[in-house]
Amino acid sequence: MTAQETGPLTTESGAPVADNQNSETAGPGGPVLVQSQHLLEKLAHFNRERIPERVVHARGAGAYGTFTLTRDVSQWTRAAFLSQVGKETEVFLRFSTVAGNLGSADAVRDPRGFAVKFYTEEGNYDLVGNNTPVFFIKDALKFPDFIHTQKRDPYTGSQEADNVWDFWGLSPESTHQVTWLFSDRGIPASYRHLNGYGSHTYQWSNEAGEVFWVKYHFKTDQGIRNLAPEEAARLAGSDPDSHQRDLREAIERGAYPSWTVQVQVMPAADAATYRFNPFDLTKVWPHADYPPVEIGRLELNRNPENVFAEVEQSVFSPAHFVPGIGPSPDKMLQGRLFAYGDAHRYRVGINADHLPVNRPHATTARTYGRDGHLYDGRHKGARNYEPNSFGGPVETGRPLWESTALTGATQYAAAPAHAEDDDFVQAGDFYRMLDEDARARLIDNLAGALAQVSRADIVARAIGNFRAADPDYGKRLEAAVQALRG
Structure with missing residues (x-):
C-alpha cells in the first residue's frame, strides 16, 4: 500500500474544499443550490466512474511479474526478449472467468482466461489464452452466437441450459x-x-526468415488443484472473491506464484501433411509428435496498486506482436486479431494503450496518431503525418513476421481436410486418459448439467456427440441422465 496523501482536500481542479459533509443550500433548511459545485462535481464523477465491463472475461484479477528466459531459442525466433538465456522481461498477467459478469463468483465451472502482457524492448507482446489448450469452436464467425448461449437469455434474464446445450449439441467441434x-x-x-x-x-521466425509454428504452455509450479462441485458451491457463496483474494494475499506474503514456460515447435513444412489441421483450435498437438520444450519461467511478484486502473483498464490484444512472432491461419485467431482491439476501443477508448498498465514499459511508442478520448498530449508540437520533411519515426522495411503462401479462390468453407480432421477423436482420447474415478466425476458433472435441459432432443443430440467420442462415454452419460430425470 502507498502512503496516504496529506494536505487540504481539493476539487478536481485543485481548489481547496471548505466542507465535504454538507451541500451548499439556500438557508439552513432550503434547497441545494446549483452553485454547490463541489457537490455537482462529486456526483458527476461518481456517475461516470465505471466503464462498460468486458463482454467476456469480465471477472478477473491480475499481477505484475517477470519472465526469465532459460533456454536459447534463437534458432526458432528473432524476438529480442527471447534472445539471451537469463534475460528478464516485465509482465502483467490477468486471470479471469469467461461467462460470468463483473460481480459473479470466482469458484464456478468455467474456463479461465490467462492473458500475459510482455513489456519487451521491441514493444508489448500480448499472449491471450486460457487454462485449456483447446476451445469450443474453430471459426470466429460462430463466436457471438456461442457467447449468446453462455450469457443471460434476453427473455428470461437468466443463463438457460437449453441454450447452452442446444448450441453445443449442434456444434460437434465443441465436444473436446x-x-x-x-x-x-x-x-x-x-x-x-x-x-x-x-x-x-x-508463427515464430528466425533471423534467416525460417518459419516455425508454435504452441505455448505455462505449467503451474504450485501443482494442479481443483474444487469438487459441492466445495465450489460453498466457496462461491461464502467468499465470491476467493481466487482474487488468494492471488493477492499470496503475493503480499511473498509466496510468489510461478509457471514453467514450454513451447511445442513444428517446422512450417509439416503443417500441410500433418494428420489433422494444426491450426484447428479444438485440437491439441500430441506431445509424442512435438514434445514440449522448456524455455523459461514466469513469476508474479507485485500486486496492482489500483484494481480499476490496472486490472479493469488493462487491455490485451493477440494482434500485439513483436519482431519474430506473428499469427497463423487459425480462423479463431484471425477473428480475434480484430475483435480484441475493437472491444478495447469501445470499452476504454481509442487511446487505451496510453494508460500506464498498457503502454510499453521497456521502449516508447512512436506513432502519428493524435487526439481522441484519453489522449495525453505526449507528442506536443510534432507533426501528425508521414511522410514529412521535419523528422519523426520512420518504417523499418521489415515485417514483424514472415509471409504465408496462399492458394485458391476466396470462399466460405472449412479448412482443407487432413486425414484425421475429426471432432471426436481427441475428446475420446481425453476420456480414456482419465482414471476411473475421474471418469465417474466427469459423467456426474455432465449428467447434472444435462438434466436441467427441458427438451429431450437436445439432450439426445448432446449425448450422441459424447458417444461418438467413445461408446462407453455416451452409454454411461445416457444412463446417468436417465437416472436423474427419472
Missing part, C-alpha cells in the same frame, strides 16, 4: 472442450493452481 470443462479441471482451486495455454498456433 466440453469434456475438459466438465472434468475436474473445470473448477480450479485458485488462479495459482492452474496451467495456462496460448491455445492458438502462432
Whole structure:
C-alpha cells in the first residue's frame, strides 16, 4: 500500500474544499443550490466512474511479474526478449472467468482466461489464452452466437441450459472442450493452481526468415488443484472473491506464484501433411509428435496498486506482436486479431494503450496518431503525418513476421481436410486418459448439467456427440441422465 496523501482536500481542479459533509443550500433548511459545485462535481464523477465491463472475461484479477528466459531459442525466433538465456522481461498477467459478469463468483465451472502482457524492448507482446489448450469452436464467425448461449437469455434474464446445450449439441467441434470443462479441471482451486495455454498456433521466425509454428504452455509450479462441485458451491457463496483474494494475499506474503514456460515447435513444412489441421483450435498437438520444450519461467511478484486502473483498464490484444512472432491461419485467431482491439476501443477508448498498465514499459511508442478520448498530449508540437520533411519515426522495411503462401479462390468453407480432421477423436482420447474415478466425476458433472435441459432432443443430440467420442462415454452419460430425470 502507498502512503496516504496529506494536505487540504481539493476539487478536481485543485481548489481547496471548505466542507465535504454538507451541500451548499439556500438557508439552513432550503434547497441545494446549483452553485454547490463541489457537490455537482462529486456526483458527476461518481456517475461516470465505471466503464462498460468486458463482454467476456469480465471477472478477473491480475499481477505484475517477470519472465526469465532459460533456454536459447534463437534458432526458432528473432524476438529480442527471447534472445539471451537469463534475460528478464516485465509482465502483467490477468486471470479471469469467461461467462460470468463483473460481480459473479470466482469458484464456478468455467474456463479461465490467462492473458500475459510482455513489456519487451521491441514493444508489448500480448499472449491471450486460457487454462485449456483447446476451445469450443474453430471459426470466429460462430463466436457471438456461442457467447449468446453462455450469457443471460434476453427473455428470461437468466443463463438457460437449453441454450447452452442446444448450441453445443449442434456444434460437434465443441465436444473436446466440453469434456475438459466438465472434468475436474473445470473448477480450479485458485488462479495459482492452474496451467495456462496460448491455445492458438502462432508463427515464430528466425533471423534467416525460417518459419516455425508454435504452441505455448505455462505449467503451474504450485501443482494442479481443483474444487469438487459441492466445495465450489460453498466457496462461491461464502467468499465470491476467493481466487482474487488468494492471488493477492499470496503475493503480499511473498509466496510468489510461478509457471514453467514450454513451447511445442513444428517446422512450417509439416503443417500441410500433418494428420489433422494444426491450426484447428479444438485440437491439441500430441506431445509424442512435438514434445514440449522448456524455455523459461514466469513469476508474479507485485500486486496492482489500483484494481480499476490496472486490472479493469488493462487491455490485451493477440494482434500485439513483436519482431519474430506473428499469427497463423487459425480462423479463431484471425477473428480475434480484430475483435480484441475493437472491444478495447469501445470499452476504454481509442487511446487505451496510453494508460500506464498498457503502454510499453521497456521502449516508447512512436506513432502519428493524435487526439481522441484519453489522449495525453505526449507528442506536443510534432507533426501528425508521414511522410514529412521535419523528422519523426520512420518504417523499418521489415515485417514483424514472415509471409504465408496462399492458394485458391476466396470462399466460405472449412479448412482443407487432413486425414484425421475429426471432432471426436481427441475428446475420446481425453476420456480414456482419465482414471476411473475421474471418469465417474466427469459423467456426474455432465449428467447434472444435462438434466436441467427441458427438451429431450437436445439432450439426445448432446449425448450422441459424447458417444461418438467413445461408446462407453455416451452409454454411461445416457444412463446417468436417465437416472436423474427419472
